[in-house]
Amino acid sequence: MRTLDHPARDEMRLDTVLAALADPVRRHIACRLNTSHHDHACATFELPVSKSTSTYHFRTLREAGVIRQEYQGTSIMNSLRKDDLDARFPGLLDAVFAAQDIEGGVAVLSG
Amino acid sequence: MRTLDHPARDEMRLDTVLAALADPVRRHIACRLNTSHHDHACATFELPVSKSTSTYHFRTLREAGVIRQEYQGTSIMNSLRKDDLDARFPGLLDAVFAAQDIEGGVAVLSG
Numbered sequence: 001m002r003t004l005d006h007p008a009r010d011e012m013r014l015d016t017v018l019a020a021l022a023d024p025v026r027r028h029i030a031c032r033l034n035t036s037h038h039d040h041a042c043a044t045f046e047l048p049v050s051k052s053t054s055t056y057h058f059r060t061l062r063e064a065g066v067i068r069q070e071y072q073g074t075s076i077m078n079s080l081r082k083d084d085l086d087a088r089f090p091g092l093l094d095a096v097f098a099a100q101d102i103e104g105g106v107a108v109l110s111g
Numbered sequence: 112m113r114t115l116d117h118p119a120r121d122e123m124r125l126d127t128v129l130a131a132l133a134d135p136v137r138r139h140i141a142c143r144l145n146t147s148h149h150d151h152a153c154a155t156f157e158l159p160v161s162k163s164t165s166t167y168h169f170r171t172l173r174e175a176g177v178i179r180q181e182y183q184g185t186s187i188m189n190s191l192r193k194d195d196l197d198a199r200f201p202g203l204l205d206a207v208f209a210a211q212d213i214e215g216g217v218a219v220l221s222g
Contacts, residue, residue, distance in 0.1 A: 022133055088213070095203040102199070
């Protein structure tokens with residue numbers, strides 16, 4: 001089975017995590033994975049960007065350690081690495097999600 | 112007296128704040144302003160970057176709403192807008208500073 005590279009918990013870098021979460025499309029993906037508690041295939045997200053841009057956003061999240069991507073057949077399934085992130089940088093992800101709610105930032109994706 | 116533009120509290124954007132804090136030099140500036148509780152002139156920071164890059168980093172922080180910059184004579188004095196950020200995005204700045212401590216990230220600036 002083909003596997004994708006993920007940083008270990010202690011390899012996660014604050015620079016990279018913050019940069020990954022600074023983008024509204026990537027934050028939308030992370031928020032949705034946080035609220036659904038299920039793995040999701042990339043194609044189910046209906047993002048307002050091209051397929052190649054979408055692939056780039058998922059890869060950026062994976063390489064930062066924000067999400068886990070695993071092949072299931074020909075699909076890549078995505079899940080949030082919340083336990084790992086909470087252990088590495090306590091409170092950070094929750095603060096970002098709370099800020100996202102305050103700003104109502106997902107609205108930028110519905111236009 | 113010449114003044115510089117700052118976003119109002121409710122104009123602060125999560126995208127911009129996270130992008131501002133994703134850079135280690137800018138995070139170092141914000142952390143230092145947080146621990147000192149005094150205003151500081153740009154020149155006192157001794158950053159490992161050129162003067163023009165330093166000016167860019169301070170401006171990026173100001174435009175995101177992370178710091179306030181005010182002229183005092185010919186110097187620009189900087190202070191952290193912690194109260195404004197805490198009101199706009201509760202817990203975010205503290206989580207970033209805590210993560211910075213965990214990572215020991217200021218070490219990247221001492222090389």
